[in-house]
Amino acid sequence: VQPGAPAAEATQAEATPAAAGVATAPSIALVLIGPKDDNSWAASAYSALEAQKAKGAKTAFSESVSDADAARVMREYVDQGFNIIIAHSFSYQDATFEVAKDAPKVNFAWAGAIGKTDKNVADYDQPFYEPAYLVGILAGYVSKTGNLGALYGFDIPSCHAMGEAMLAAAKTINPKANLTVTAVGDWGDVSKAKEAGLAQHDTKGVDFWIGCGEGPTLGSIEAAKQAGGYTTGYVGDMAKLGPDVVMSSIVWNMNPIFDAIARDTAAGTFSGPYYQFGVKDDALDVVINPALQDKVPAEALAAIDKARAAIKDGSLKVPFVPQ
Amino acid sequence: MSEAQSSGAPSAAQATIQRRQPRRATTIWSLLAPLLGALAGLLVGAFLIWLSGANPITAYGVMVSGAFGGTRQITETLLLIGPLLLMGLGLTVAFRGRVWNIGGEGQYYMGALAGTVVGLFFQQRLPGLALIPLMLIAGMAGGALWAGIAALLKIRFGVNEIIATLMLNYIAEYTVLYLARVPLKDPTSFLPQSAQLLSPARMPTLVGTRIHLGIALAFLLIPLIYLLLWKTPLGFRIRAIGANTTVAYHAGMNVAFGLAFALLFSGALAGLTGIIEVSALHTRLKAGISGNYGFTGILVALLGRLHPLGVLVAACFFAALAIGAQTMHSVYGLPIALAQVIQGLVVLFVLAADALARRYGK
Amino acid sequence: MIPTNASTPPVVELRNIVKHFHGGVLANDQITIQLQRGEILGLLGENGAGKTTLMNILYGLLQPDAGEIFVRGQRSHFRSTHDAIAHGLGMVHQHFMLVPTFTVAENLVLGQPSPRKPFLENRKTVARRISQLSEQYGLQVDPNAEVWQLSVGQEQRVEILKTLYRGAEILILDEPTAVLTPQEVDELITILRKLAQDGRSLIFISHKLHEVMQICDRVAVLRDGRLVHTTPVQATNPAELSRMMVGRDVVLRVNKGPAKPGAVRLRLQNLQVRDDRQLLALRDVSLAVHAGEIVGIAGVEGNGQRELEEAIVGLRPVEQGQVQLNQQDVTNRPPRVLFNAGLGHVPSDRYKTALLREFSIAENLVLSRIDQPPFTQHGLLNQPAIDQNARTLIQQFDIRAPAIDTAVAKLSGGNAQKVVLARELSHQPQVLLVAQPTRGVDVGAIEYVHQALVRQRDQGMAILLISTELEEILNLSDRIIVLYEGQVMGECLASEADVQTLGLMMAGSKLATIANQQGGATK
Amino acid sequence: MQDLNHLLTAAFVISLLTSGIRLAIPIFLAALGEIITERGGVLNLGLEGIMLVGALAGFMVAYDAEQLFAPSWLWLTPWLGLLAGAIAGMGMGLIMAVLAVSLQTDQVIASITLVIVGQGATTYLFRQQFGSLTARIHPLPAVPIPLLAKLPVLGEVFFQHDLMTYFSIVLLVAAWYFLYQTVGGLNIRAVGEHPAAADTSGINVTAVRYGAILIGAAFAGLGGAVLTVAQLGIFSEGITAGQGWIAIALVIFARWRPGLAFGGALLFGLATALQFRIQALNLQFIPYELLLMLPYLLTLLVLLRGTRRAEAPAALGRPYSKE
Ligand SMILES: Nc1ncnc2c1ncn2[C@@H]1O[C@H](COP(=O)(O)OP(=O)(O)OP(=O)(O)O)[C@@H](O)[C@H]1O
Ligand SMILES: Nc1ncnc2c1ncn2[C@@H]1O[C@H](COP(=O)(O)OP(=O)(O)OP(=O)(O)O)[C@@H](O)[C@H]1O
Ligand SMILES: [Mg+2]
């Protein structure tokens, strides 16, 4: 446990006078837009929070916090004396900056992925398009038709970039590869997402999917089960959700981000950085479903490894096409 | 009075005297019953909390202090009362006219859209003093216009307003999403949201607090709605139309106008809520700017028995309950789902107790 | 007549029934009444005396606060109508209890056990049984017609059929004749007699004293919730009965001087109107009403009266022809325009078109003038003026109600009618359309209503009176027009009208034809 | 533009229709139940909550049964789940009935409360029971109807669904028969049109309304269970995603007639399926949001032909009391 940074100490002292003078661990509050057990976006952040807790940090979290409630929840945590608040949704942007202005001694981080920061607000990147590129390589080998499908909750930049990266990679393997994109119109409606996936299959012969968002991804799993083909786990290992169809999953290790925030806070050096951890930092990767390992051609695995290495050494820059 | 009437007078007079006392008892009960109901709901909730291994007393302590425990908490509660009150008051007018406006969500979105567009366009050119009223008016117009589609469909084509407003919710939401993603998108980032409203376009706040003009407006509307419904001929007509449309029409009232007014008025207030919330809280147009007020507003209006003061009480109740429940989760670590269940239980029991009091209190 | 036999208990005995309503009305106060087997008992009383309430208690619809009910000597407790029906009771309600969207047959089998449970009884079997009953008692009605298509008279028949279909031994008839034509009343009386001879027992409520005298064996009179008198009919007369009901002598004949007609106020020209079934209900109807006269529309119910009424007030589209108010064409204009043009309307169906049941008496009394001074001043309602208006009218029209803010739904039928009448007359309209103004109204009130109408006429109001009570038409009108199947059969001055000719016209003969025949016969 | 040629192929039409039917069934069942409830004069706007509860109950029971049953009995588990969904729906219906009929609260508020309760309760129970999303059950298999399934086009569209789809048609006929040919149906309709007349005919209005609500809620619960048990094999929070609201709209759309409700549900399902297929064609000039609103727009447009007010049960939404 590092001695509390002056800034954090002061906050603590204000909130709980009894604790004054005692060196405290960083205390982290996490605000989640969905349920912590979503096997995906929220779960990644939650497990990083648990890791901080294991290291001795005081932690708290709120699940299923709507945009309208976000500012209030953050203020609550400011009052409770937390010195780090992580707002894990890009839609918390304005709430985060507003509360941060009123609580200059608390450090914030939000999931903007656009590099927008403030003195006490960090942003952290989520370059899912990098692992999506690796998935694209797999798709190039595995897809029989070369027709790839992407299901987004809505066509937002981070989703869009994933689909495009996958397509770009697939084309390096199969020049005829093409991408069909559908916005399901809902982040949670599995039934509709499944039908959207089936529609892609029926009209375009799609047999390899990538999902962006929980509902769309679950839907793509069900569609793949029914129509045949493979799909990709979104921000979490989803092999268990579809052992026969989830060929690979994009996994996000948020520990580097949380570690960095805690470290900078404790050291008093936090100054609103833009944390960028991607494939090269082992924060993002693709895992292959062991149950389907035998369905993946060896050269695909080799090509993925090669591309991963190339991303890591900087020789490959994955194209980022947000819209 | 005629002879016949006076001959029957003693018993009638007696009866009139008898009437007063049970009435008073009724009002006491009608105040007490919801409280008892809330208590019963909390009691069942306590059992659930205990089942999940937590201490109900501590949890409820956190709940109460989360909603009322200090200046910040009370501020937050007030900030949430505002939109609930505005929505509930608008729907009170609609429901008094028996117009089932389920489209608060859509009207909220459209109000937010219209107001934000005005704000974005003029914020470099106009001072707040001029811009804010303009935005509020635009917000109301946006909401009213959206409700106006339902009104037109109802009056001109006989389309039931429940289905029309419900469908228009989805259409409004997708419309706003599109506009925020494409034409109104903030050019400085690639997120699907409009540019941010700058300070002239933000709700002015009471000095030193976060209480903003929107909250004041909501409270100001309480007496106004009361006046509208019970002290103006228009309000009378709306209530008459709600009671029996044929009779109202036959009595020479302009039923189409009354229905349209009720619907547009509630739409305007929903739109007003939308622009106020955007200007004060969300600061821009994007997905997820509605806190589901369109639906909670229905509960607020009806639990408030379609009376402005009742709506105020109901709005306070819902705001405190929502915030308290969330604090139980955020601070005390109770599962959010459990907090939601307790919320639902409390509403359910309040409703039942209220009904019991009305039935047997009489 | 069946002698009262002390050894056999009465079929029904009500003992010390007490009923209080919320809001403090003591509707029944210690009422004790007996009904013998095979007897027809008349129940009389002013509007609001408590007749319907007492019968609702007997039928299990309401629970008494105190008192006991004995059926065939057995103490019975009816928790619901279901229990009452099981004890052989049947009731024809003052306000019809038929499901409008159902067929006659469906209404009859409703609540009846089906031999094919859970499925409905075979439609043909039901229809056959209905036809049998219809024939037996002369209650003609089509089992497959939907009730909303029926005339009020037909609905009445269905109501009676319903009780018979269910094998009721004890029949309660709450003002069954209020909506019937004289012929229909005669038929009904025959039917009721036949039922009594068959050993059924009947309670008959009516405001029409001559009917009561004609049909009943005994009468009981209620006043202000108390039983004030019971007597065999032979021992009494209408004047005494009305005195007992109202507490004073009632003048049943209206005194009115000759009319002094002025300018034409209401003119109908070649009206053509369709009914709910899209059949022609009015064909080429033309008439004029002048200021200072009462024109009566006579006719058997269901010959276009309802459509005529609705067409004039703008509730039913006029297909051809014109409605003129004060020379102004108001055809197919909304009620608002007609109101402004000087039309007042007392409709035949008060709850459907004239009264807001949940609103207070005071509010209902200002319904169409709420936005005019003095009820609205400076854009705001003027509650004192609204209340004052109510107090004045309640007193003027002798409306019996606990308070001015009592909901109209809690008024008895007759008092509700007085609220409508009071409101419409208080507008001082130039033209007044009154339909069935005294339907369900007690003798004292009828007297009042009739005098009020004549007074208005004398002050220059043009009044069009639609009534199926021939007596009312004859009593009030200056001119009489007979409507038959949507056509005008003829017109005559009331002073020269004779009942026989009117009866013939009401049955479908044109005046001209009758005149010829009569001319031929006398010569 | 050559993509548009896809629209014309038989395969496209077949897939469109089958997808439309699948999407229609859950909404249709809920709407069918609501028709019965509303015919009894009770407006139950709580279908969303009831469907959710049915969806979870069905899922849980089917899941447990799958764990317990011997392989030869596994065919039974989805049916147990569907039954459980209907029964759980009735449990919700009972709450509604007590509030709306016995206590005579306003029906709108009572039923909207059901939505809140249903959402909270399902989320809570699901997390208690399963924690995360990994639980899976086997959905109902498609059962081609012998001979008929071989028909060209028609066979694929209509006769290759799961048994529940066929059973829904049976339920449609049964509901129609119940409403118009049985004593219970007659009583329900009477109570919805003119409760006082029913009362004076010796019908227990309270009991009949309880029945109408419970039957309706059972259908809604079944509709929810169809989603999780018959079609998807998974449960996730808020999985009904607004279908309960659509069902309510459908009742009005269908003018309270069972047959029209089926048509309406089909229209809505087809519109959804169609817009996904248009999205798959990748027509850049149409914003996807416009396509997403297509089903709702279409519903409104169809309604322009007008709903006659008189067709609603006359006593709809009005509590009945004798005094
Ligand atoms: N004319 C009025 N002036 C002031 N307040 C009124 C008026 N009428 C009704 N209210 C108030 O409005 C609220 C609801 O009125 P309403 O009479 O509709 O209630 P209710 O009869 O108890 O409910 P419901 O309409 O559901 O039967 C009550 O609190 C009542 O006091
Ligand atoms: N539901 C009710 N609530 C309160 N008061 C009521 C109710 N029903 C009737 N009353 C009152 O009880 C009294 C008796 O009414 P009832 O209907 O029995 O009169 P009635 O003798 O049948 O009159 P009418 O000849 O006009 O039909 C009246 O004063 C009436 O206002
Ligand atoms: Mg009566």
Ligand SMILES: [Mg+2]
């Ligand atoms: Mg009321």
